[in-house]
Amino acid sequence: MANRRRPVTLRAIADQLGLDVSTVSRVLNGAAGDRARAASGATAQRIRDLATELGYRPNPHATSLRTQRSNLIGVLVPRLSDLVLATIYEGIEEAASQHGLSTFVTNTRDEPDKQRDRTEMMLARRVDGLIFGDAHADAVLLDELAAQGVRFVLVSRWAGSHPSVTCDDYQGGRLAAEHLLDRGHERVAVIAGEPHASTGLDRTAGFVDRYREAGVPLPEHRVVRSRFDTAGGRQAAELLLDQAERPSAIFAVNDFAAIGAAGAARDHGLRLGEDLALVGFNDTPLAAELPIPLTSVRSPMREMGRRAVDLLARVLAGQRVESERLTPTLVARASTLGSTGAGDSHDDDGGGNAG
Amino acid sequence: MANRRRPVTLRAIADQLGLDVSTVSRVLNGAAGDRARAASGATAQRIRDLATELGYRPNPHATSLRTQRSNLIGVLVPRLSDLVLATIYEGIEEAASQHGLSTFVTNTRDEPDKQRDRTEMMLARRVDGLIFGDAHADAVLLDELAAQGVRFVLVSRWAGSHPSVTCDDYQGGRLAAEHLLDRGHERVAVIAGEPHASTGLDRTAGFVDRYREAGVPLPEHRVVRSRFDTAGGRQAAELLLDQAERPSAIFAVNDFAAIGAAGAARDHGLRLGEDLALVGFNDTPLAAELPIPLTSVRSPMREMGRRAVDLLARVLAGQRVESERLTPTLVARASTLGSTGAGDSHDDDGGGNAG
DNA sequence: TCGTTTGGCCCAATCGTTTGGGTCGATGTT
DNA sequence: AACATCGACCCAAACGATTGGGCCAAACGA
Numbered sequence: 123m124a125n126r127r128r129p130v131t132l133r134a135i136a137d138q139l140g141l142d143v144s145t146v147s148r149v150l151n152g153a154a155g156d157r158a159r160a161a162s163g164a165t166a167q168r169i170r171d172l173a174t175e176l177g178y179r180p181n182p183h184a185t186s187l188r189t190q191r192s193n194l195i196g197v198l199v200p201r202l203s204d205l206v207l208a209t210i211y212e213g214i215e216e217a218a219s220q221h222g223l224s225t226f227v228t229n230t231r232d233e234p235d236k237q238r239d240r241t242e243m244m245l246a247r248r249v250d251g252l253i254f255g256d257a258h259a260d261a262v263l264l265d266e267l268a269a270q271g272v273r274f275v276l277v278s279r280w281a282g283s284h285p286s287v288t289c290d291d292y293q294g295g296r297l298a299a300e301h302l303l304d305r306g307h308e309r310v311a312v313i314a315g316e317p318h319a320s321t322g323l324d325r326t327a328g329f330v331d332r333y334r335e336a337g338v339p340l341p342e343h344r345v346v347r348s349r350f351d352t353a354g355g356r357q358a359a360e361l362l363l364d365q366a367e368r369p370s371a372i373f374a375v376n377d378f379a380a381i382g383a384a385g386a387a388r389d390h391g392l393r394l395g396e397d398l399a400l401v402g403f404n405d406t407p408l409a410a411e412l413p414i415p416l417t418s419v420r421s422p423m424r425e426m427g428r429r430a431v432d433l434l435a436r437v438l439a440g441q442r443v444e445s446e447r448l449t450p451t452l453v454a455r456a457s458t459l460g461s462t463g464a465g466d467s468h469d470d471d472g473g474g475n476a477g
Numbered sequence: 478m479a480n481r482r483r484p485v486t487l488r489a490i491a492d493q494l495g496l497d498v499s500t501v502s503r504v505l506n507g508a509a510g511d512r513a514r515a516a517s518g519a520t521a522q523r524i525r526d527l528a529t530e531l532g533y534r535p536n537p538h539a540t541s542l543r544t545q546r547s548n549l550i551g552v553l554v555p556r557l558s559d560l561v562l563a564t565i566y567e568g569i570e571e572a573a574s575q576h577g578l579s580t581f582v583t584n585t586r587d588e589p590d591k592q593r594d595r596t597e598m599m600l601a602r603r604v605d606g607l608i609f610g611d612a613h614a615d616a617v618l619l620d621e622l623a624a625q626g627v628r629f630v631l632v633s634r635w636a637g638s639h640p641s642v643t644c645d646d647y648q649g650g651r652l653a654a655e656h657l658l659d660r661g662h663e664r665v666a667v668i669a670g671e672p673h674a675s676t677g678l679d680r681t682a683g684f685v686d687r688y689r690e691a692g693v694p695l696p697e698h699r700v701v702r703s704r705f706d707t708a709g710g711r712q713a714a715e716l717l718l719d720q721a722e723r724p725s726a727i728f729a730v731n732d733f734a735a736i737g738a739a740g741a742a743r744d745h746g747l748r749l750g751e752d753l754a755l756v757g758f759n760d761t762p763l764a765a766e767l768p769i770p771l772t773s774v775r776s777p778m779r780e781m782g783r784r785a786v787d788l789l790a791r792v793l794a795g796q797r798v799e800s801e802r803l804t805p806t807l808v809a810r811a812s813t814l815g816s817t818g819a820g821d822s823h824d825d826d827g828g829g830n831a832g
Numbered sequence: 833t834c835g836t837t838t839g840g841c842c843c844a845a846t847c848g849t850t851t852g853g854g855t856c857g858a859t860g861t862t
Numbered sequence: 863a864a865c866a867t868c869g870a871c872c873c874a875a876a877c878g879a880t881t882g883g884g885c886c887a888a889a890c891g892a
Contacts, residue, residue, distance in 0.1 A: 161839095162840060183539075184879040202563045208557045212558055229567055248484075353766060381766065499850075499873080506850085515870080540850080544849080
């Protein structure tokens with residue numbers, strides 16, 4: 123095996139075979155047409171044999187320098203320690219490596235300054251394109267970048283009219299509402315997430331609209347903003363459960379917020395699924411395994427990641443593209459079904475379809 | 478602002494100022510000594526001014542090609558959707574960017590083939606060094622790489638005598654044992670994790686040793702292997718709770734496994750903290766927010782990540798290095814304290830210290 | 833028999849930096 | 863007045879790959 127210290131170059135192969143580097147280059151990495159004209163079948167074979175024997179790997183820096191293409195894409199997420207984004211990223215990585223792309227990921231903590239800064243550093247690294255998982259609804263940074271000709275797509279959240287792959291969150295909100303309506307809940311509340319993220323906004327909107335259509339409008343004080351994490355959900359739930367007319371059901375736009383809410387419920391002496399129904403979002407693997415399994419709207423996270431890469435690849439190829447919106451499904455479990463056991467099918471990741 | 482399409486080069490600056498690129502290069506990116514000798518103060522200032530005005534960013538591919546140093550490091554983890562690794566990675570990213578390094582992360586799913594493959598691709602990308610968060614106890618891949626002169630460090634798990642930054646997991650296991658001994662538990666069990674990971678092995682060993690020292694040896698059937706996730710924990714707990722002499726306390730080597738165990742406990746009609754004590758590991762943010770807050774051994778995850786980068790930086794600088802072992806602390810909560818409320822101080826990430 | 837084609841290569845420029853070694857005029861030394 | 867020194871630059875060769883043009887000999891057509 124080759125010594126990592128001095129990787130083998132085209133020149134090494136060429137010299138050893140008494141050929142020119144250009145010939146070797148064309149045979150090894152040329153486009154189909156070029157490759158054919160570069161050398162005779164026999165020579166080409168000798169080149170390929172020696173290359174694999176020596177363990178030749180093209181130097182990506184040299185290639186990028188010459189071709190002005192890095193095959194690198196940058197991925198920005200609020201935080202990788204958020205399971206949802208981590209899962210989306212797994213999809214991204216999978217698809218990227220199929221496309222022959224490598225990815226840089228970075229955490230922006232959802233802070234605009236950091237988003238700018240990290241974007242800048244990605245661009246300095248000469249990425250070919252970017253995937254933003256942390257788009258803010260106002261889209262100011264994104265608009266600027268687009269104007270500068272930076273190529274990117276969004277995932278999970280949409281903003282402005284930039285190409286994106288998202289879950290149909292509005293529809294997801296409606297599904298949650300539908301389910302709770304079916305179970306007869308009239309006094310319901312929403313833990314709505316952060317106002318700069320389209321996910322929380324749309325899920326909330328779908329839920330609220332569906333209830334309004336059913337003739338049961340939600341008063342404003344039953345929709346409270348929150349962070350997307352467990353602590354945020356707990357705080358929001360405290361607020362809701364302290365209200366004079368306590369809701370009989372809560373829709374949290376995120377599973378982790380829902381788990382926090384479950385904690386708050388317990389502190390209030392409420393039994394989940396009996397005294398209080400709870401619906402989460404994303405159907406995190408955790409949801410099914412909790413002491414009281416959580417009803418949740420499943421979004422195809424990994425698939426979103428994959429498709430975001432496909433979409434970006436098309437953007438990079440200069441094609442016109444359309445945003446995609448994947449369809450969610452609701453998985454009902456004990457948290458909304460009383461003491462009845464949970465009916466649950468747990469496969470890794472639903473497919474969802476475009477629309 | 479500069480157009481992203483045709484980034485500004487040294488040549489652009491040099492031409493505009495009637496200077497040579499070498500002069501500009503030395504002023505902008507040269508070592509301190511070089512920089513001084515390169516140009517007069519006035520000229521240097523003109524260069525710097527124009528550079529910032531045009532938004533000059535050195536082309537990293539050109540630099541890497543020339544210097545044979547990429548300032549890139551590769552990070553391999555089992556899966557980023559594991560909160561523990563994701564958090565460690567956050568620390569890595571933080572420290573890396575302070576060192577002026579960029580990181581490639583990739584998921585290996587703990588599968589040896591994939592580990593090989595992804596390592597290979599990192600090396601093909603010409604990373605300067607690697608951080609493995611997925612070291613297997615047998616260390617065969619790592620030994621090979623070391624022999625080839627590849628530079629790397631391990632994080633979270635150790636293996637062989639390769640430099641690593643870990644939590645003192647053995648000590649953590651002892652802490653858990655100590656706590657349960659204090660609470661009077663004599664019939665205890667361990668959900669031990671996967672046998673190829675030093676984390677689970679050491680935590681289990683520490684726990685078992687401490688109990689043996691206390692004169693209460695654990696029978697083998699009370700130590701069961703498991704995956705590190707929620708489903709794994711649930712399965713393992715089923716096994717334990719179905720045993721004739723049901724344990725009064727369980728130590729799970731991972732918070733997620735512990736959450737799964739909590740689910741199983743509930744299915745068996747056991748109240749957590751009353752009928753069954755439960756201790757987790759890592760003190761994931763979730764632990765504190767669960768309906769029944771979880772006692773857990775806190776490991777300084779983010780700090781481990783940071784230190785791994787520092788360690789790797791020293792390795793890359795050619796220095797001799799020593800492995801580091803950070804100290805864990807136990808955070809007691811309701812899951813081992815009966816109906817008493819949890820005494821809990823929740824700051825983000827303990828510091829821990831080397832040993 | 834003399835083009836013309838074509839197969840099979842090689843040449844050389846180029847991408848943007850870094851870096852060891854000039855050059856050249858002004859200043860300082862003796 | 864001759865000479866070394868120094869400050870402020872410039873030159874040019876890499877680094878490893880890609881790619882538009884050659885070039886030469888053999889094969890082919892008329």
